[in-house]
Amino acid sequence: MLSRLLIKALKRSSLKNRTKKTTASPHLITPSLQDNMQIMSQRMGNSSDFMVRKVPGRDGIPDIALCYIEGLVDLDQLNSIMESWLTATVDVTETTGMDSLLKKVLPSGQVSQLQTVNALIPAVLEGKAVILIDGLEVAYSASIAGLEKRSIVEPSSQTVVRGPKDGFTEDISTNLSLIRRRLRTPDLRVQTMVIGKYTNTKVTTAYIDGIADPNVVSEIMSRLHSIETDSVLESGYIEEFIQDASVTPFPTMINTERPDSVAGSLLEGQVAILIDGSPFVLIAPVTFFKFLHSSEDYYQRYDLTTFLRAIRFVSFVVSLLLPSLYIAFSTFNQEMIPTPLLISLAAQREGTPLPALIEAFMMELTFEIIREAGVRMPRVIGPAISIVGALVLGQAAVQAGLVSGAMVIVVSFTAIANFAIPAFSMAAAIRLIRFALMLLAGTLGLFGILAGIVPIYVHLVSLTSFGVPYLSPFTPLRFSEMKDLIVRLPWPLLKTRPKEISQRNLVRQNEKQRFMDSTEDQGK
Structure with missing residues (x-):
């Protein structure tokens, strides 16, 4: 009796969160746990590294099945979920749905509700554990990825004498955190999409709202969305797909392993493109003279x-x-x-x-x-x-x-x-x-x-x-933009950002405040 009441309560809660369906679809999750397990195994081709572990319920808690890829999840967290589910006690009068039950069982992390089988497969391939629940037509995914990552080391292709020594890795989350560490502003916008029929590679664009040109951001996003390919294994794939001219020996995008270089480029109105699985981040738009500059130029006199x-x-x-x-x-x-x-x-x-x-x-x-x-x-x-x-x-x-x-x-x-x-x-x-x-x-x-x-x-x-x-500011000629071209003026004189990249928020130094500070120092 207790189990039936709990399942009914969970069903009512899940129906409120589900999107409206006009007709039944074979891709929807069924209430039968055994059918869902069989569908998942068939969709994964009965691969030997695809694991399905059934956890029996007790005392009114329904049976569940944990689906995951061996080697992509943290087994300690997975065992913790199983132990918590076996020992969990639920009072039906206090439980409003599966969300509250999962909060007591799952470790802290991102938990998402999934509605279709087509949504379950990408979640499993991303290294998440998918939780199928007997009696429910929804499933849940828990982020317990345990994939081994390369540690943050000094970039091998772009070394500097003076400057930060950390470099990007093949993990896109780590790369985003390295950028966030340098740009602690809510204006940093990050948008992620998936490209590649078979690789399902995460491609993320990052820019600073209020500095980057919206037309450039829109053009980059449009070119990324237009890519139709079966695989993206490195940033070079994306570079060739979205570059302006394909028949040219000159590159029209910069790739870098340095987070400080990406942060400096974002502050000048450029857009960064991060590709999961590649330590090289693409930066666009660029001019010819950017290829002869180094991030160390701004750390030296x-x-x-x-x-x-x-x-x-x-x-x-x-x-x-x-x-x-x-x-x-x-x-x-x-x-x-x-x-x-x-x-x-x-x-x-x-x-x-x-x-x-x-x-x-x-x-x-x-x-x-x-x-x-x-x-x-x-x-x-x-x-x-x-x-x-x-x-x-x-x-x-x-x-x-x-x-x-x-x-x-x-x-x-x-x-x-x-x-x-x-x-x-x-x-x-x-x-x-x-x-x-x-x-x-x-x-x-x-x-x-x-x-x-x-x-x-x-x-x-x-x-x-x-x-x-490409040859801006030489063509069109702008003498005012040559203060950071071949000759770099001192930082107090670099009051504005380069206009050839973006026309928004050009002033980057508060001249009035600097004048007031110098006046106070002279008075002392």
């Missing part, structure tokens, strides 16, 4: 930062043009080289059998192979093999008379300059374009280099990143 940025821009030009200029000068435009240097280069090339173009291509390809081998080999021996291989091959090639010593110097300095570019995606784009410019320099000389640079510049001018001009 402004004069040192300006010097380092100048070095990066020089390294960018060297990495792009140095081999091409050497080929053009040594092949077509010898009059551009001072006579003593020309004599020295001619003496070095006297015994080399190959033209400068073939020589440069051979050396560049050799270095690319060494670089790729160093990355793919085990970390213990990879760096040693790459360094020794470069030294041995370079020295042996010079001694054998295959290449000149000057060419070895040019290729080595070009590679070092390429490493000085902070963004790996931009450095990779320069490596690709360099080969095309070398070919033009070997066929047309300086005119060929110019014929290659002009289309590249036109292409850069035509690019946009979610509506933001």
Whole structure:
């Protein structure tokens, strides 16, 4: 009698929370616990890692079944739920529904009510425990995920001398917490969706309401919702789906492992895209000059930062043009080289059998192979093999008379300059374009280099990143926005945010308050 009264009370409570149904559907949860268990097992394909543990009821408490994926849940919390259910005592006069009963049984955490079988499957695959209750047409999910996570360590791809040392991990919840730790404001908006037919990957967008451009946020969300694919395993999938131009070597989104870099970008009006399972967070929109900036630029003094940025821009030009200029000068435009240097280069090339173009291509390809081998080999021996291989091959090639010593110097300095570019995606784009410019320099000389640079510049001018001009603030030209481009002014002079990203809430420093504080200090 007590069990019947409890089930009737639970049914009345669950009916109030259920959505209206016009017709019966085979996807709805049935009152029979055994049928629900069988349906769940069939939907999961009777997989060996899908577990269903039935817990008998007593003293008016109905039978339940716990459905979960082995290895995705915390077994200690799962056993705690089972023990609590077996020992729970309920007074029907005090119980208004299953919600109050679950509050006494389940550990603290997120508990959701599920209405259909289609909602049960994603909950199980997310690492939750689904609770089926005999006699009810609803189920509950408990967040007791116990998946092993990688600890927070220093990013390996973006190191800094001064600045935070923590980096993102593959867990999206951990990554969001790292951002929340730096941006303690209720204006930080987070929106999550699921993309991928088979992977069901969580993709989260984060931005600051009142700073980010609503049109940009709407455009990013629209592109994300339009993605129809069966899998998303890394942030590179999303980047290729939503980028503005697919036929371009230049990246239109930045990926970073640094939470402080993401926080700084959000404060400038940009939008962050986090993908579950990837430690790299996408940032959009961006401009070309953002790829030559580093988060450390804002932690060092402004004069040192300006010097380092100048070095990066020089390294960018060297990495792009140095081999091409050497080929053009040594092949077509010898009059551009001072006579003593020309004599020295001619003496070095006297015994080399190959033209400068073939020589440069051979050396560049050799270095690319060494670089790729160093990355793919085990970390213990990879760096040693790459360094020794470069030294041995370079020295042996010079001694054998295959290449000149000057060419070895040019290729080595070009590679070092390429490493000085902070963004790996931009450095990779320069490596690709360099080969095309070398070919033009070997066929047309300086005119060929110019014929290659002009289309590249036109292409850069035509690019946009979610509506933001790629070469802004150079095109369109805004001198007022160049205070944080190559030369970084001191923080007290950076009163406004960059206008090319967003036009909202531009002022980020209270000038009046700073003036009042300085006046009070002078009076003391």
